[in-house]
Amino acid sequence: MSNSLISLLDRVDTHPGPAALRARSYELLALAAGSRVADVGCGTGRAVAEMAALGADPVGLDVDAHMIEEARSRHPGLDFRRADACDLPFGDGELAGYRADKVYHDLADPERAVAEARRVLAPGGRIVLVGQDWDTFVIDADDPALTRVMVHARADTIPSPHAARRYRTLLVDAGFTDVTAEVRTGVFTDEALLPMVTGVAEGAYAAGAVTRRQADEWIAEQAERARRGRLFLAVPMFLSAGRRP
Numbered sequence: 001m002s003n004s005l006i007s008l009l010d011r012v013d014t015h016p017g018p019a020a021l022r023a024r025s026y027e028l029l030a031l032a033a034g035s036r037v038a039d040v041g042c043g044t045g046r047a048v049a050e051m052a053a054l055g056a057d058p059v060g061l062d063v064d065a066h067m068i069e070e071a072r073s074r075h076p077g078l079d080f081r082r083a084d085a086c087d088l089p090f091g092d093g094e095l096a097g098y099r100a101d102k103v104y105h106d107l108a109d110p111e112r113a114v115a116e117a118r119r120v121l122a123p124g125g126r127i128v129l130v131g132q133d134w135d136t137f138v139i140d141a142d143d144p145a146l147t148r149v150m151v152h153a154r155a156d157t158i159p160s161p162h163a164a165r166r167y168r169t170l171l172v173d174a175g176f177t178d179v180t181a182e183v184r185t186g187v188f189t190d191e192a193l194l195p196m197v198t199g200v201a202e203g204a205y206a207a208g209a210v211t212r213r214q215a216d217e218w219i220a221e222q223a224e225r226a227r228r229g230r231l232f233l234a235v236p237m238f239l240s241a242g243r244r245p
């Protein structure tokens with residue numbers, strides 16, 4: 001599972017949109033030299049390396065041992081630890097910053113993770129949540145009605161598919177102040193991103209929402225679009241930030 005996720009993330013990360021989104025998240029964190037900041041659900045550690053290059057003192061945390069192993073091998077010398085977003089290995093008020101990028105949709109209880117973030121942040125500490133809402137994937141396809149069914153069915157296989165549209169409310173409800181929300185849409189048209197599109201059909205098939213034949217025909221159409229330079233996927237990315245009082 002994590003190998004296919006790693007290769008998908010590597011493909012996405014070559015795009016300027018995701019790089020700009022990460023840069024915006026560092027701005028929102030207001031990183032100062034030497035500030036202790038956690039990247040929760042760090043994956044292969046790209047953001048940890050970027051924040052270290054900006055002069056912060058970052059630590060990457062991920063629940064998946066394979067991700068931590070990969071992050072350590074890609075970024076030797078940086079601090080990566082295996083931990084759950086709901087049980088972070090820090091004392092109260094230890095951190096100046098907290099970010100979680102494309103993670104909260106994986107959590108059964110995002111409220112618990114935000115409460116844990118608030119616990120480990122010092123007064124004045126900044127939090128930034130980034131991610132996609134799984135019901136708002138826009139995919140150009142010959143059969144928009146079937147595509148809608150597939151996007152919704154795929155979303156229903158995710159533990160918290162709408163976490164991203166709730167980021168702002170999660171932060172406000174957890175008592176963060178100066179909460180902001182913004183949305184930047186990622187647009188993907190190149191063939192390398194085909195697995196992100198076909199994953200929607202595979203998810204919908206696994207959920208029993210479409211037949212194997214419907215999924216295969218739709219995937220074949222998308223593969224042909226990709227081959228002819230006609231792939232179109234737009235994904236609004238939600239960012240919310242706040243300050244611990």
Ligand SMILES: C[S@@+](CC[C@H](N)C(=O)[O-])C[C@H]1O[C@@H](n2cnc3c(N)ncnc32)[C@H](O)[C@@H]1O
Nearest residue numbers: 041042043062063064067084085101102103106
């Ligand atoms: C889609 S990846 C995003 C990785 C990275 N943040 C990025 O933007 O490239 C989601 C990551 O969150 C991690 N994750 C999922 N549930 C988690 C949890 N409960 N605690 C910590 N990490 C978690 C996964 O193992 C995975 O590495």
